[in-house]
Amino acid sequence: MNKSVTVSLGVAILLIGGSIAYISNTQCRGGACSAPSVDKKIEGIRPEVIDGVQIIEITAKGGYAPRRTVAKAGIPTTIRVRTNGTFDCSSSLLIPQLNYHKLLPSSGVENIEIPASDAKGTLRGLCSMGMYNFEIDFE
Ligand SMILES: [Cu+2]
Incomplete structure (x- = not known):
């Protein structure tokens, strides 16, 4: 694995992690929106x-x-x-x-x-x- 692939992989993981955290924060919980x-x-x-x-x-x-x-x-x-x-x-x-x-x-x-x-x-x-x-x- 060269350096640039490692960096973009790291960025992708950060982005995915961030959007999952964002979605779970804005979701309606137990039907209470x-x-x-x-x-x-x-x-x-x-x-x-x-x-x-x-x-x-x-x-x-x-x-x-x-x-x-x-x-x-x-x-x-x-x-x-x-x-x-x-x-x-x-x-x-x-x-x-x-x-x-x-x-x-x-x-x-x-x-x-x-x-x-x-x-x-x-x-x-x-x-x-x-x-x-x-x-x-x-x-
Ligand atoms: Cu009415």
């Missing part, structure tokens, strides 16, 4: 309270995110639903417990005010067809 783990991170964030009003942010586009929010019970709350190029049925939002039903604009912000007395238990929102939903747990 990057998207659900991002959702879990968002779920962990407590809603912000501004001037005594709790703001719960929900994004509506191809479903609702985060799917579950843990909020504080018994304080005035605003559910802020954002659409951004939302042309699927998640823009047709229903919150049965609040008798709320509205067709949201494809892009915009909708504030749904909830009095302190209604900020309790579990509040469920869903699209008008019932395929997508989200849940707010007041604790």
Whole structure:
């Protein structure tokens, strides 16, 4: 084996080894791909309270995110639903417990005010067809 063959063999081994390490780092493990783990991170964030009003942010586009929010019970709350190029049925939002039903604009912000007395238990929102939903747990 001459010198240049040995060097290129070494480079090839390094490249193969590197790409195997790269692939195993980016692979989904146990069916958990990057998207659900991002959702879990968002779920962990407590809603912000501004001037005594709790703001719960929900994004509506191809479903609702985060799917579950843990909020504080018994304080005035605003559910802020954002659409951004939302042309699927998640823009047709229903919150049965609040008798709320509205067709949201494809892009915009909708504030749904909830009095302190209604900020309790579990509040469920869903699209008008019932395929997508989200849940707010007041604790
Ligand atoms: Cu739907």
